[in-house]
Amino acid sequence: MKARSIPGDFYLARLRSSTNISSRTLDNMRPALAPSSPAEPHTISGLTRIRAHTPPRSHAARTFLPSPPETAGRKEPTEETEHHHYHHHHHYHHQDYAGAMEAGLEWVARGYGKGNVKLLHVRREGPVHSIKEYEVDTQLTLETDKDYLVGDNSDVVATDSQKNTVYVLAKRHGITSPEAFALLLTDHFLAQYAQVTNVAISVRAYPWQRQVEHTCKVIKKRGGVAEVWTGLEGMRLLKTTQSSFVNFVQDEFRTLPDQEDRIFSTVVSASWRYTDIANIDFGRTWITVLKVIKDNFSGPADSGISSPSVQHTLYNIIKDVLLQLPEVSQMKMTMPNKHYFNIDMSKFENVVGNIHNNEVFLPVDKPSGMISGTLGRKDLTRAKL
Numbered sequence: 001m002k003a004r005s006i007p008g009d010f011y012l013a014r015l016r017s018s019t020n021i022s023s024r025t026l027d028n029m030r031p032a033l034a035p036s037s038p039a040e041p042h043t044i045s046g047l048t049r050i051r052a053h054t055p056p057r058s059h060a061a062r063t064f065l066p067s068p069p070e071t072a073g074r075k076e077p078t079e080e081t082e083h084h085h086y087h088h089h090h091h092y093h094h095q096d097y098a099g100a101m102e103a104g105l106e107w108v109a110r111g112y113g114k115g116n117v118k119l120l121h122v123r124r125e126g127p128v129h130s131i132k133e134y135e136v137d138t139q140l141t142l143e144t145d146k147d148y149l150v151g152d153n154s155d156v157v158a159t160d161s162q163k164n165t166v167y168v169l170a171k172r173h174g175i176t177s178p179e180a181f182a183l184l185l186t187d188h189f190l191a192q193y194a195q196v197t198n199v200a201i202s203v204r205a206y207p208w209q210r211q212v213e214h215t216c217k218v219i220k221k222r223g224g225v226a227e228v229w230t231g232l233e234g235m236r237l238l239k240t241t242q243s244s245f246v247n248f249v250q251d252e253f254r255t256l257p258d259q260e261d262r263i264f265s266t267v268v269s270a271s272w273r274y275t276d277i278a279n280i281d282f283g284r285t286w287i288t289v290l291k292v293i294k295d296n297f298s299g300p301a302d303s304g305i306s307s308p309s310v311q312h313t314l315y316n317i318i319k320d321v322l323l324q325l326p327e328v329s330q331m332k333m334t335m336p337n338k339h340y341f342n343i344d345m346s347k348f349e350n351v352v353g354n355i356h357n358n359e360v361f362l363p364v365d366k367p368s369g370m371i372s373g374t375l376g377r378k379d380l381t382r383a384k385l
């Protein structure tokens with residue numbers, strides 16, 4: 001074989017990512033890579049070729065057999081084993097691999113698998129869904145090393161199949177915790193493939209949390225009808241323009257100047273009660289309320305909507321919900337005013353130039369304004385009394 005005429009040759013860089021290199025492939029590549037002087041590394045078309053001046057190996061060291069499945073160690077190559085190997089796998093370029101496993105070497109560790117298998121699992125239990133987004137690494141170690149040593153893939157569970165397994169087990173069993181999912185995968189790989197001796201699964205969970213909580217409260221007196229309140233909590237909003245607060249009481253206690261263009265940020269809590277709970281799509285009303293809040297806080301994307309105060313924005317939201325949802329009899333809402341105060345740049349005139357900037361703010365944790373209100377339908381409110 002031609003390939004045997006250059007023992008000691010090896011190549012660096014992305015020459016071939018597969019271990020299954022046929023001697024034909026190497027033969028075809030050689031002319032393009034042939035350097036003028038074998039002593040120098042050459043870069044040709046982005047490939048670095050290094051000529052290693054290793055003395056030709058002995059015949060016996062040039063090839064070997066893969067470990068038999070029942071033993072972890074490797075059998076020493078013999079004339080007999082080489083003969084067997086040569087005839088059945090002559091397309092492998094044995095002598096290019098044999099050098100690494102000369103006598104006296106052993107595996108300290110080996111493994112292969114898929115890294116960062118990303119998946120999002122959605123658990124759909126009625127209209128309330130829950131999600132888990134994970135990145136999973138799989139690593140298998142096989143009993144034999146014939147895949148590494150001679151390119152025999154017959155025991156190899158492809159990393160692509162390992163990736164598919166992650167998806168299939170998520171579909172079949174669902175996902176509760178990273179640990180439960182990792183244990184599920186580990187047990188699966190060991191049970192499914194007898195040639196696997198070790199499995200390592202790593203899972204990283206992406207920390208999603210609900211942007212807005214859907215809440216509800218149901219009260220029922222014996223013999224009465226259920227009073228159902230649906231709500232939302234934790235809807236954090238912020239806008240950088242079209243919010244003002246001016247013309248409020250001017251006296252000796254006031255220090256706050258009129259604010260023509262301030263930051264408006266809040267965390268909305270709201271709840272609403274239904275007139276009659278028969279035939280109500282609770283999920284749909286919840287989505288509608290969310291949209292009414294967004295529309296009144298932000299307005300249309302091109303023009304926005306201006307807010308003269310938190311009070312006015314709060315009123316507009318509740319009013320619109322009651323107009324759009326006849327099944328709602330009453331709605332209450334609180335909107336804390338999460339202050340972002342303009343940092344006074346007048347002290348830094350020399351450093352910043354424009355002191356009238358509206359760009360640097362101090363987020364204030366506490367205190368915050370507490371604005372709230374409840375609106376009900378007149379007829380129903382009266383009927384209740």
Ligand SMILES: O=c1[nH]c(=O)c2[nH]c(=O)[nH]c2[nH]1
Pocket residue numbers: 245256308309310311337369
């Ligand atoms: O929208 C506001 N309403 C207030 O009642 C108030 N009070 C205040 O100091 N800032 C604001 N902002």
